[in-house]
Amino acid sequence: MESKPYLREVQLLSNEIPSRDEYPFNIPAIKGLSSLQFHPDVTFVVGENGSGKSTLIEAIALGLGFGLEGGPKSIQANTHNNASRLFEYLKLIRSYKLPKEYYFLRAESFYNVATYMEELNDPDYLKSYGGPLHSKSHGEAFLAVLTQKLRGSGLYIFDEPEAALSPSRQMTALVAIDQLVQKRSQLIIATHSPILLSYPNAVIYHLNENGITKMSYEDTPQYQITKGFLDDYKRMLDILLDRSN
Secondary structure: OOOOOOEEEEEEOHHHOOOOOOOOOOOHHHHOOOEEEOOOOEEEEEEOOOOOHHHHHHHHHHHHOOOOOOEOOOOOOOOOOOOOOHHHHEEEEEOOOOOOEEEEEEHHHHHHHHHHHHHHOOHHHHHOOOOOHHHOOHHHHHHHHHHHHOOOOEEEEEEOHHHHOOHHHHHHHHHHHHHHHHOOOEEEEEOOOOOHHHOOOOEEEEEEOOEEEEOOHHHOHHHHHHHHHHHOHHHHHHHHOOOOO
16 A cells, blocks of 8 residues: 555545534535545645635644644644634544655745744754745745755645745746655645646646536636636736726
8 A cells, every 4th residue: 555645535524513504514615525535646626715725725734733824733823713613524534654744834824823933933943944934025935835844755735825926936836846746745735826736647626616526727717717818818808897899
């Protein structure tokens, strides 16, 4: 049996849910969840704002023992304790072999995690990021996690890692993801980025009002909308800005 994926599957304990009319169980994609199987290398979770992808990613991370705001497991920064209860009703199916390291990169709260780490005042620890994160731009700090902090043989959960990255830096992140995969890592990533989504052979789950669907890269809204706009952006602008007359 292969050691990867470290996290093989997540199952929703449907019979234990108190009510499907309460958040987050009333989110259509969560309501329709039975189980998800993860790719040994990269699994993407995509969907519109409010579709439940960050809620699902958060629940997986909390189920693995991460702090709400992210970072390695050793950091339990919870500035606002607003987690949903979904993680309490997930069963995580793991490999017989544990990863050597874990990391949860959550874009919306990464600033708080960086502050927490600097307040620890541990120079050796900050050195693993290439120095204090607040001395870097937001995007440089994100890339420092991918290219310096993470060493491989790890299980990494990313929630919108592209948030602070320019298109060219998203390509840099794509290369960093591949390097981590080559070092026997597994990544589960919620993203809006058509650049990151292009990673070869990844599994992509699309969340919407009809539930959760596995789809190819070219079928994702992220690819189709971006391609449609760039292929004929002038006509798209006329439509969007109502300048067709």
